[in-house]
């Protein structure tokens with residue numbers, strides 16, 4: 001029996017854009033964010049996540065954003081005319097019926113919108129990936145979040161009494177690639193979970209070798225999660241990882257050009273003037289993920305620091321961000 005989805009969560013910014021919450025609409029808001037709704041928590045237990053099984057944070061949080069619940073029909077009735085959004089992103093939490101819920105949500109969105117639809121989901125079978133594609137999903141994200149197998153185990157896997165495994169996530173990424181095609185699969189990397197810069201850089205290179213794009217997030221501590229006392233990453237370190245991700249994604253940097261120093265920081269074997277030129281658009285420091293996604297203030301506090309810019313940077317911001325990498329001095 002097919003059960004129609006009654007409720008979904010919307011990111012608070014999306015709810016404001018749709019007029020379902022009061023607030024000022026943001027012209028820079030380009031992606032509509034929905035999340036599957038479930039009474040209770042996710043069955044996984046990621047140490048950073050307010051949705052995690054053992055987290056005592058409120059269930060309407062993901063990262064530092066609140067996600068109030070709405071009737072799906074009300075969301076569809078209030079959908080904005082074409083031109084307002086550039087992408088729809090459906091976030092999921094892990095529970096048994098999640099794939100059928102996503103199929104229903106995407107199917108109903110497809111009746112009113114031709115926009116590309118991304119789904120962020122845990123590992124599922126190739127058949128289920130195909131079902132998502134058949135209903136109209138354009139891109140899929142499988143978040144590794146941590147950049148080494150050991151760290152994954154500590155943050156999301158067996159040491160968290162969770163069923164996630166590094167190998168299964170990698171296998172799911174490969175399966176997603178066969179279904180959705182190269183360029184249509186993403187993963188997430190949270191910087192600041194305890195990795196070294198070099199480990200993060202190596203991970204980024206490996207993902208782009210598979211043509212999997214990497215969405216970068218700066219770790220943000222959320223009260224009620226296991227990592228609530230963990231600090232955010234150093235901005236300079238984050239800027240270096242952003243620069244590396246950008247250059248690797250453009251095919252302008254190879255793993256052999258990334259060198260680890262004794263203090264754990266990385267340097268690049270690349271001409272400094274060329275590097276400055278390569279970073280001069282500022283794109284390296286913008287939100288990364290699927291095309292058209294800008295996630296305003298997803299892991300930034302409005303007072304800063306601005307880890308990921310949701311808009312074009314000013315010339316001054318670009319120069320400052322380039323200096324902050326400490327790769328050009």
Ligand code: SF4
Pocket residue numbers: 042043044045046049050051052053092093094122
């Ligand atoms: S699978 Fe996603 S929603 Fe569930 S605990 Fe991990 S990060 Fe949070």
